[in-house]
Amino acid sequence: xxxxxxxxxxxxxxxxxxxxxxxxxxxxMVLGRLFEDKCAEMYYRGKMFGFVHLYNGQEAISTGxxxxxxxxxxxxxxxxxxxxxxLSAGVPPREVMAELFGKATxxxxxxxxxxxxxxxxxxxxxxxxxxxEGIPVATGAAFTSKYHRxxxxxxxxxQVTACFFGDGACNNGQFFECLNMAxxxxxxxxxxxxxxxxxxxxxxxRATSQPEIYKKASVFGMPGIEVDxxxxxxxxxxxxxxxxxxxxxxxxxxxxxxxxxxxxxPR
Amino acid sequence: xxxxxxxxxxxxxxxxxxxxTEELKAIDQRIQDxxxxxxQFAQTSPDPDPxxxxxxxxxxx
Numbered sequence: 001x002x003x004x005x006x007x008x009x010x011x012x013x014x015x016x017x018x019x020x021x022x023x024x025x026x027x028x029m030v031l032g033r034l035f036e037d038k039c040a041e042m043y044y045r046g047k048m049f050g051f052v053h054l055y056n057g058q059e060a061i062s063t064g065x066x067x068x069x070x071x072x073x074x075x076x077x078x079x080x081x082x083x084x085x086x087l088s089a090g091v092p093p094r095e096v097m098a099e100l101f102g103k104a105t106x107x108x109x110x111x112x113x114x115x116x117x118x119x120x121x122x123x124x125x126x127x128x129x130x131x132x133e134g135i136p137v138a139t140g141a142a143f144t145s146k147y148h149r150x151x152x153x154x155x156x157x158x159q160v161t162a163c164f165f166g167d168g169a170c171n172n173g174q175f176f177e178c179l180n181m182a183x184x185x186x187x188x189x190x191x192x193x194x195x196x197x198x199x200x201x202x203x204x205x206r207a208t209s210q211p212e213i214y215k216k217a218s219v220f221g222m223p224g225i226e227v228d229x230x231x232x233x234x235x236x237x238x239x240x241x242x243x244x245x246x247x248x249x250x251x252x253x254x255x256x257x258x259x260x261x262x263x264x265x266p267r
Numbered sequence: 268x269x270x271x272x273x274x275x276x277x278x279x280x281x282x283x284x285x286x287x288t289e290e291l292k293a294i295d296q297r298i299q300d301x302x303x304x305x306x307q308f309a310q311t312s313p314d315p316d317p318x319x320x321x322x323x324x325x326x327x328x
Contacts, residue, residue, distance in 0.1 A: 019285040026280065026291060029273050030298045038302050047310075060272035097305035103312035110315040111323065230272045233279065 017233060025232050028067055029059040032084035035093060039083065039100060048100050051129075052114050055084040057230075061194050061257045062088045064235025065162055068243050075161040077125040077138035080115040081194075085164060086127075091119045123159075131165075131199070132172035135191075138163030139178040142189035142252075149249075160246040161189045162239075168199025170213050179254065183220035186251035190242040194229065196259040217254035229257030 017025070036054045043052050055062065058081075066076055066088035078085040086096050091107055099106025100114055107119050108127070116127040125141060128134040141161045148157030169175055170193060182189050193213050197204040205211050217224030223245075227238045235257060242253035280286045 017285075022276070022280050022285045023290075023294070026273070026276055026286075027294050027298065029276065030295055031301070033273060034295070034298050034302050035305075038306060042306065057270075057272070060275075093301055093305040094308040097302075097309040098312050101309040101312070102314065103309055104315045105308070105312040109319075230270055230275065232272055232276055 017236070025063050025067060025236065028063040028088055029232060031087050031093070032059040032062060035083060035087060035096070038097075042100070048114075049102075050113055051080065052100075053079075053081040055081055058194055058196070058259060059084060060232035060235050061164075061192065061229050061259075064232045065164075065190070065192055065239040065255075068236055068239035069160060069162060072122055074159050074243075075123045075125055075138065075141040077134040077141065077161065077163045078117070078127055079131075079134060079165055079169075080127075080129050081166075082115065082117045082127045086117040086119065086122075086124055089119070089124045090122045091117065091124060095119070132169035132174045135163055135165055135169065135172075135174045135178045138189060138191075139182055139187065142182065142187040142246075143185070146185065146187050158247050159188065160243050161187075162192060162243075163189060164192050164194060166199060167193060167195040167197060167204045167208070167213060168202065169193075170216065171199075171208055176216075179217065179220050179222060179252070182252040183217075183222045186249060188246035188249070189252045190239065190246055191252060191254045192239075193254070193256045194259060195256055212256075214254055214256035222252055222254055224254040224256065226256045226258060229259040 032055060036056050039052060040054060042048045062084045071090045076085055076089045083096055087093060095107040096117055099108050099110065099112060099117060102110045102113060104110050108116050112118060112127060115129040118124060118126045125137055126134060138161050145157045145159040148154045195213060199207060210216065214224035214226040225238055227234050238255055242255060245253055277291055281288060
């Protein structure tokens with residue numbers, strides 16, 4: 001049973017991993033970091049246009065959560081800061097980069113750009129420009145697997161959905177409505193808040209009556225956990241627990257990954 | 268005390284003797300090559316054809 005706890009320090013014993021697991025997590029995070037560094041370079045050189053929301057510093061969350069799931073089977077739903085979620089979900093770097101360049105070989109045929117990375121074979125549902133837009137979509141994907149399993153009687157329909165969003169999205173009506181439904185129907189979903197304390201230009205504390213987002217899950221009878229978003233081992237072990245819960249039919253979990261960044265990175 | 272998640276993992280892996288820095292640097296290099304290849308691929312790929320401009324807006328038969 002998942003338990004509430006406050007930000008754990010980086011303790012080796014909390015996240016025991018094997019060498020192979022460690023190398024996998026390392027490689028995934030490096031892929032995300034080097035890809036975003038290259039995006040920044042291309043953007044400043046004028047090769048890429050429009051909105052570009054980089055994920056530097058947040059790699060532990062994408063890697064920790066998505067690598068706790070089954071690739072091409074479970075669903076991932078992202079935000080406008082979606083490049084690295086796509087990479088962790090297995091979308092080839094070539095396809096993501098081509099999409100950012102607006103080319104026909106991009107995963108969205110060059111029509112989506114930075115904020116609309118999508119891949120049907122990798123079960124990446126997007127890529128959404130509007131804040132909180134992905135939350136109902138992800139909840140629907142979770143409902144699909146639940147419906148297939150309990151409604152249509154397919155015992156193999158145990159796909160879990162991971163829904164990523166930011167602190168700003170948590171003040172949106174969609175957030176509350178979907179958490180209510182997911183808890184009520186025990187949907188196989190994990191809600192992951194990537195809390196960098198900024199909703200574009202709005203400071204989290206100035207916009208939110210209860211800034212500790214993980215506490216909002218208890219209102220729905222849902223477990224809510226806070227984890228250090230810079231610690232991939234902590235995120236990974238929390239995600240594994242949440243995914244196991246969801247797959248076993250025990251219902252959703254809200255994970256708040258705290259990303260208190262020491263300085264503002266270019267967003 | 269570093270806040271960089273990648274550096275934190277490197278510290279953990281090396282302190283727990285799960286990997287050495289040479290090995291991790293080799294991964295960095297391999298990934299950098301993957302990224303450079305992706306840029307090359309993107310730059311040499313064709314733009315979407317202008318005839319596609321009005322597609323995917325309404326349902327198509």
